[in-house]
Amino acid sequence: MKHRHAFRRMWGWPIVLGLLTAIGLVSALFSDGGAGDVLAWFALGLPVAVCAWYGWRRN
Amino acid sequence: MNSGKIKAWAWVHKWSSLVCTVFMLLLCITGLPLIFHHEIGHLLGTEVEAPKMPADTPRVSLDRVLETARAKHPDRVVQFVSQPEDDDGLWLVTLTPTPEPTEDFKSVAIDARTGEVLAQPKFDEGFMYVMFKLHIDLFAGLAGKLFLGFMGLLLLVAIASGVVLYAPFMRKLDFGTVRREKRPRLKWLDLHNLLGIVTLVWLFVVGSTGMINTWADLIIKYWQYDQLSTLLAPYKNEPTVPVAERASVQRSMEVAHRQAPGMKLSFIAFPGTSFSSPHHTTFFMRGAEPFTSKLLQPVLVDAKTAQVTAAPKMPWYLTALLVSQPLHFGDYAGMPMQIIWALLDVATIIVLGSGLYLWLKRGHAVRAPAAACRTPQQGEPQPDSSPAMKVQA
Numbered sequence: 001m002k003h004r005h006a007f008r009r010m011w012g013w014p015i016v017l018g019l020l021t022a023i024g025l026v027s028a029l030f031s032d033g034g035a036g037d038v039l040a041w042f043a044l045g046l047p048v049a050v051c052a053w054y055g056w057r058r059n
Numbered sequence: 060m061n062s063g064k065i066k067a068w069a070w071v072h073k074w075s076s077l078v079c080t081v082f083m084l085l086l087c088i089t090g091l092p093l094i095f096h097h098e099i100g101h102l103l104g105t106e107v108e109a110p111k112m113p114a115d116t117p118r119v120s121l122d123r124v125l126e127t128a129r130a131k132h133p134d135r136v137v138q139f140v141s142q143p144e145d146d147d148g149l150w151l152v153t154l155t156p157t158p159e160p161t162e163d164f165k166s167v168a169i170d171a172r173t174g175e176v177l178a179q180p181k182f183d184e185g186f187m188y189v190m191f192k193l194h195i196d197l198f199a200g201l202a203g204k205l206f207l208g209f210m211g212l213l214l215l216v217a218i219a220s221g222v223v224l225y226a227p228f229m230r231k232l233d234f235g236t237v238r239r240e241k242r243p244r245l246k247w248l249d250l251h252n253l254l255g256i257v258t259l260v261w262l263f264v265v266g267s268t269g270m271i272n273t274w275a276d277l278i279i280k281y282w283q284y285d286q287l288s289t290l291l292a293p294y295k296n297e298p299t300v301p302v303a304e305r306a307s308v309q310r311s312m313e314v315a316h317r318q319a320p321g322m323k324l325s326f327i328a329f330p331g332t333s334f335s336s337p338h339h340t341t342f343f344m345r346g347a348e349p350f351t352s353k354l355l356q357p358v359l360v361d362a363k364t365a366q367v368t369a370a371p372k373m374p375w376y377l378t379a380l381l382v383s384q385p386l387h388f389g390d391y392a393g394m395p396m397q398i399i400w401a402l403l404d405v406a407t408i409i410v411l412g413s414g415l416y417l418w419l420k421r422g423h424a425v426r427a428p429a430a431a432c433r434t435p436q437q438g439e440p441q442p443d444s445s446p447a448m449k450v451q452a
Contacts, residue, residue, distance in 0.1 A: 009233070009234075010225075010226060010229055010230070010234075012234070013234040013235070014225070014234070014256045014257070014259065017256075017257055017260075018259055018260040021259075021260040021261050021264075022260055022264075025260075025261070025264055025386060028391050028392035028396060029349070029350055029353070029382070029385065029386075029391060030349055030350050031349050031392070032349035032352070033393065034349070036349070036392075037392040037393055037395075037396070040392045040396060041392065041395040041396060041399065044261070044396065044399045044403075045395075045399055047257045047258065047261070047403075048399055048402045048403060048406070050235070050257050051253070051254055051257050051258070051402075051406050053235075054235035054236075054237060054253055055237065055250060055253065055254065055409075057237070
């Protein structure tokens with residue numbers, strides 16, 4: 001199971017963030033000022049937040 | 060992955076990015092103000108708006124609107140008439156010297172309730188126009204568009220190869236690691252990998268939809284050839300219907316609305332223009348649902364008789380083109396999404412810039428391993444011993 005663990009460690013977050021992005025991009029297509037738009041803001045906002053968090057963080 | 064494969068992917072990544080990076084930087088920078096073009100238009104006062112009136116205020120006949128517009132430019136023909144998506148109190152009439160596609164157009168904004176000219180907006184000058192032209196065709200027409208489309212294709216190749224290379228680079232690192240305390244090159248490499256992998260899906264979608272948009276002219280041409288030519292066979296060899304012989308456009312519009320009940324008008328293409336035929340006034344209707352409002356239903360109305368000739372279904376490739384537009388513009392979920400679009404755009408600029416920096420500083424990577432040849436301490440990360448670092452040189 002070591003192999004699977006390594007895969008998840010490397011690709012886990014990229015896959016989660018990629019899926020979130022895809023959900024955000026599509027959900028807003030089917031909404032006009034409704035819940036789909038709000039979902040898109042969060043789903044697309046999270047990857048932005050991740051960029052900012054790791055990009056700015058001082059160790 | 061063995062080092063030979065990594066080397067090959069690194070070669071693909073290096074060359075696909077090197078060729079397109081400068082153009083992608085240009086597209087990211089010019090695209091940034093374009094995300095907010097409506098808001099900037101408001102601030103600059105170039106955005107035309109119809110004065111507020113009760114929603115049920117009667118409208119003047121579209122024929123009168125056209126007369127007013129033609130009177131402003133008697134030497135020109137009307138090519139298109141459109142209505143802003145969020146403001147049906149306004150008609151925007153586009154006039155050109157001939158029905159042929161051209162860059163030389165004049166616009167007249169007319170109040171749909173009073174029939175008065177509100178403004179003659181100039182869309183072909185100013186800061187936003189320069190940004191727009193640099194973004195879509197580098198002031199080089201179709202050739203410029205297709206060139207940028209090819210650069211977009213290279214970007215997609217660079218993204219795909221970048222994802223493949225992410226694995227060997229990150230083998231010993233946790234997600235999000237940025238090694239700041241070491242050499243600056245290492246910090247920028249980590250930032251490049253981090254921002255690149257996080258913005259991956261967004262950039263792939265914006266890049267591919269941008270590329271599809273560069274083919275718009277060709278897709279529309281193909282549609283005319285593919286779908287309209289059979290519909291128009293009975294009109295073959297007839298010249299473009301002269302203005303004097305045309306039926307009322309107001310009546311044609313009513314007929315089109317009856318043909319597509321529940322839909323709203325997006326724009327009208329006049330006879331002989333690229334979105335119509337020489338014998339038809341074509342009404343492009345959009346749906347009333349959030350998703351269908353992004354799609355268009357053309358209704359071809361005979362310009363002489365004001366009878367509907369056909370309302371052909373949009374083929375899949377035009378649907379793909381239309382759906383790819385909001386996905387590229389980021390204009391479909393209000394201001395928060397525009398801001399997110401801008402932030403992701405900035406992240407992309409950092410990815411491109413750091414990629415360029417890493418290439419310019421590549422010499423250091425060759426020398427660095429020698430300096431790092433001392434015996435590594437227990438538990439210390441050993442970035443330079445990974446095969447990925449070696450192939451960059």
